[in-house]
Amino acid sequence: MLEIKNLEAGVDGKTILNGIDLSINAGEVHAIMGPNGSGKSTLAQVLAGREGYDITAGSVNYNGQDLLELGPEERVHEGFFLAFQYPVEIPGVNTTYFLRAAVNAVREHHGKEELDAVGFLKLMREKIELLELDESLLKRSVNEGFSGGEKKRAEILQMALLDPKFAVLDETDSGLDIDALKIVANGVNQLRRKDNAQLVITHYQRLLDYIVPDHVHVLVDGRIVKSGTKELALELEERGYDWITAVQAA
Amino acid sequence: MSSESEVIDQYVEQEYKWGFYTDVEADTLPPGLDENVIRHISAKKEEPEWLLEWRLKAFRHWQTMKEPCWPQAKYEPIDYQAISYYSAPGAKDKDRPKSLDEVDPKLLETYDKLGVPLHERERLAGVAVDAVFDSVSVGTTHQEELAKHGVIFCSFSEAVRDHPELIQKYLGSVVPYTDNFFATLNSAVFSDGSFVYIPKGVRCPLELSTYFRINAAETGQFERTLIVADEGSHVSYLEGCTAPMRDENQLHAAVVELVALGDAEIKYSTVQNWYPGDEDGNGGIYNFVTKRGVCRGARSKISWTQVETGSAITWKYPSVILRGEESVGEFYSVALANLAQQADTGTKMIHLGKNTRSTIISKGISAGKGQNSYRGLVQMGKNATGARNFTQCDSLLIGSRCGAHTFPYIEVKNPTAKVEHEATTSKIGEDQIFYCNARGIETQDAVNMIVNGFCKEVFSELPMEFAMEAQALMDVSLEGSVG
Ligand SMILES: Nc1ncnc2c1ncn2[C@@H]1O[C@H](COP(=O)(O)OP(=O)(O)O)[C@@H](O)[C@H]1O
Ligand SMILES: [Mg+2]
Numbered sequence: 109m110l111e112i113k114n115l116e117a118g119v120d121g122k123t124i125l126n127g128i129d130l131s132i133n134a135g136e137v138h139a140i141m142g143p144n145g146s147g148k149s150t151l152a153q154v155l156a157g158r159e160g161y162d163i164t165a166g167s168v169n170y171n172g173q174d175l176l177e178l179g180p181e182e183r184v185h186e187g188f189f190l191a192f193q194y195p196v197e198i199p200g201v202n203t204t205y206f207l208r209a210a211v212n213a214v215r216e217h218h219g220k221e222e223l224d225a226v227g228f229l230k231l232m233r234e235k236i237e238l239l240e241l242d243e244s245l246l247k248r249s250v251n252e253g254f255s256g257g258e259k260k261r262a263e264i265l266q267m268a269l270l271d272p273k274f275a276v277l278d279e280t281d282s283g284l285d286i287d288a289l290k291i292v293a294n295g296v297n298q299l300r301r302k303d304n305a306q307l308v309i310t311h312y313q314r315l316l317d318y319i320v321p322d323h324v325h326v327l328v329d330g331r332i333v334k335s336g337t338k339e340l341a342l343e344l345e346e347r348g349y350d351w352i353t354a355v356q357a358a
Numbered sequence: 359m360s361s362e363s364e365v366i367d368q369y370v371e372q373e374y375k376w377g378f379y380t381d382v383e384a385d386t387l388p389p390g391l392d393e394n395v396i397r398h399i400s401a402k403k404e405e406p407e408w409l410l411e412w413r414l415k416a417f418r419h420w421q422t423m424k425e426p427c428w429p430q431a432k433y434e435p436i437d438y439q440a441i442s443y444y445s446a447p448g449a450k451d452k453d454r455p456k457s458l459d460e461v462d463p464k465l466l467e468t469y470d471k472l473g474v475p476l477h478e479r480e481r482l483a484g485v486a487v488d489a490v491f492d493s494v495s496v497g498t499t500h501q502e503e504l505a506k507h508g509v510i511f512c513s514f515s516e517a518v519r520d521h522p523e524l525i526q527k528y529l530g531s532v533v534p535y536t537d538n539f540f541a542t543l544n545s546a547v548f549s550d551g552s553f554v555y556i557p558k559g560v561r562c563p564l565e566l567s568t569y570f571r572i573n574a575a576e577t578g579q580f581e582r583t584l585i586v587a588d589e590g591s592h593v594s595y596l597e598g599c600t601a602p603m604r605d606e607n608q609l610h611a612a613v614v615e616l617v618a619l620g621d622a623e624i625k626y627s628t629v630q631n632w633y634p635g636d637e638d639g640n641g642g643i644y645n646f647v648t649k650r651g652v653c654r655g656a657r658s659k660i661s662w663t664q665v666e667t668g669s670a671i672t673w674k675y676p677s678v679i680l681r682g683e684e685s686v687g688e689f690y691s692v693a694l695a696n697l698a699q700q701a702d703t704g705t706k707m708i709h710l711g712k713n714t715r716s717t718i719i720s721k722g723i724s725a726g727k728g729q730n731s732y733r734g735l736v737q738m739g740k741n742a743t744g745a746r747n748f749t750q751c752d753s754l755l756i757g758s759r760c761g762a763h764t765f766p767y768i769e770v771k772n773p774t775a776k777v778e779h780e781a782t783t784s785k786i787g788e789d790q791i792f793y794c795n796a797r798g799i800e801t802q803d804a805v806n807m808i809v810n811g812f813c814k815e816v817f818s819e820l821p822m823e824f825a826m827e828a829q830a831l832m833d834v835s836l837e838g839s840v841g
Contacts, residue, residue: 180795196787198790198793
């Protein structure tokens with residue numbers, strides 16, 4: 109489904125991603141772990157098509173398409189989704205209106221008719237129940253005044269509405285208490301199918317108790333330095349990132 | 359990282375859809391301004407002597423005045439002798455059409471193209487339209503139906519002919535001919551416009567609307583609108599305007615006077631879409647307009663709503679003089695300055711009576727190289743016991759080459775009066791656009807969504823028929839604004 113080869117990217121001449129290789133198949137969940145500043149969010153943003161990063165080498169093949177050639181909204185139309193580490197506030201734009209615009213933009217791309225307000229509300233009610241979100245939140249402006257946890261849950265609500273083929277979750281667990289974490293993980297797990305895949309970025313092992321990955325990769329200084337199964341995450345938790353860096357240096 | 363500006367600064371090209379020209383025979387005065395021109399205009403309109411005298415007094419006064427230089431706008435000096443002060447469609451020797459059936463089909467077509475059909479079959483339901491083409495009104499719809507309710511809605515020229523007592527009583531009563539440079543010029547040379555009178559206790563059964571179209575080159579448009587709402591009456595009025603695309607600037611100096619007697623209510627909405635010029639500042643309309651209303655009677659109300667998307671330069675400050683006790687003034691404004699547009703707009707709320715109230719909501723949007731200024735005066739007179747004003751003034755910036763400025767003036771002479779002022783400035787960030795993109799929403803749609811969200815408090819004040827139109831107009835005016 110997604111094949112990243114030797115991806116190098118940076119900002120203003122500073123290299124952040126140092127040659128990433130990663131291959132993800134349909135039906136799989138991969139986790140990327142790594143210390144702060146190792147380039148996890150940069151990888152997520154580059155995959156999502158954020159402007160401003162210079163891609164100096166490598167390729168990303170997504171279901172036979174050159175992902176890097178697509179505009180950010182085109183990637184979404186093709187089933188790509190990113191749950192932001194820091195969701196953006198958009199004052200004045202009603203959340204329900206925004207979500208409907210997003211859903212209809214994707215539907216339009218697939219030649220489906222627009223959902224009207226009533227049809228959309230029905231769809232949305234199903235999904236907010238799944239995430240135990242308060243409906244009143246959706247009457248407010250996009251992310252404005254949402255608590256940290258509400259923002260993260262709203263990201264997953266958007267994921268549920270857009271039903272992506274490939275989703276990247278960037279530290280969706282940070283800022284969540286344990287109950288909220290379970291709700292979010294449950295939401296994500298319910299979206300898991302044989303024909304889609306997820307890349308879960310996290311700093312802590314904790315999330316992986318609830319979203320169980322098939323593969324775990326450790327990112328340090330913009331490079332995947334170790335890959336393994338979910339046991340790797342436990343080992344990391346126990347021994348810390350220093351252990352990896354020490355192994356590296358040796 | 360490529361800065362926000364790079365993404366957003368391409369926010370400039372825009373297509374002006376109303377920029378066509380209608381090729382009709384016209385009776386146009388050669389450029390130039392002197393007393394003979396004024397006599398000529400007055401004679402064309404077969405005006406009574408007192409009106410000619412009024413025009414001449416204004417003209418003589420104007421010659422002693424200097425063009426104002428305080429607004430936040432830069433432009434080449436205007437050569438008032440290079441402008442033609444009168445242009446009417448139709449040959450010189452032909453009479454003005456007596457009804458819409460006699461109007462030149464080319465003119466009717468023009469209004470069709472502008473989306474304001476005048477023919478009986480296609481007229482907008484619930485809206486009566488007075489169509490002003492260059493210096494004259496070409497026709498007014500729904501007049502018979504309005505007459506049944508005693509409502510007068512006609513061109514200014516007709517009003518001078520058919521209702522001289524009302525004109526003589528109210529003309530210049532709110533904006534005297536000595537008021538300011540452009541209003542004084544208008545008083546001397548005004549050509550046509552609309553007149554509305556709503557009798558006592560009548561709720562006008564239709565929306566009234568005037569559509570102004572500048573067509574001829576090198577002419578100025580100087581229309582004059584007068585609305586009188588008698589005691590306990592109610593009227594909602596809307597004006598719209600467009601002009602062809604031309605490289606030279608054209609002057610539009612209008613005057614609008616509103617009079618609300620006791621318990622009367624006037625709601626005046628404007629969707630201003632004059633040609634804005636190009637991104638280098640070539641061409642476009644200079645929109646120098648004086649709009650003022652007076653709440654003469656107790657509990658009367660005047661509400662201005664304006665959506666200003668066009669014009670190269672806009673100076674306008676629709677104001678309310680709150681004379682009657684407990685009278686209410688409102689000003690809701692969206693002003694867009696895109697391309698090289700300069701907008702200097704705001705309001706004056708003059709509180710004279712007890713317990714008068716006013717609300718000002720101003721939303722300024724700057725994009726491209728646009729410069730947007732809010733200028734507002736709130737004055738609490740010494741007798742304005744218990745008067746209140748609330749002002750909210752928000753600016754939205756799109757890109758990094760535009761500017762927003764705020765000039766609030768507050769004068770309080772009564773210690774019990776309360777004035778509240780809030781202001782915010784925000785910017786459409788590259789992160790907001792990217793967030794929308796990352797949800798499948800294209801950049802232009804994202805900008806429109808954010809801008810419309812910013813404006814919705816004001817759009818919701820427009821009559822329903824026009825709220826959608828205003829939103830669509832805003833979308834078009836922002837088109838191509840993001841790369
Ligand atoms: N837009 C940017 N401009 C400058 N430096 C950046 C930018 N984005 C990321 N970086 C730098 O790249 C490194 C990796 O950041 P990031 O990808 O956010 O790491 P992580 O998500 O793993 O904590 C950090 O040193 C960060 O400061
Ligand atoms: Mg991060």
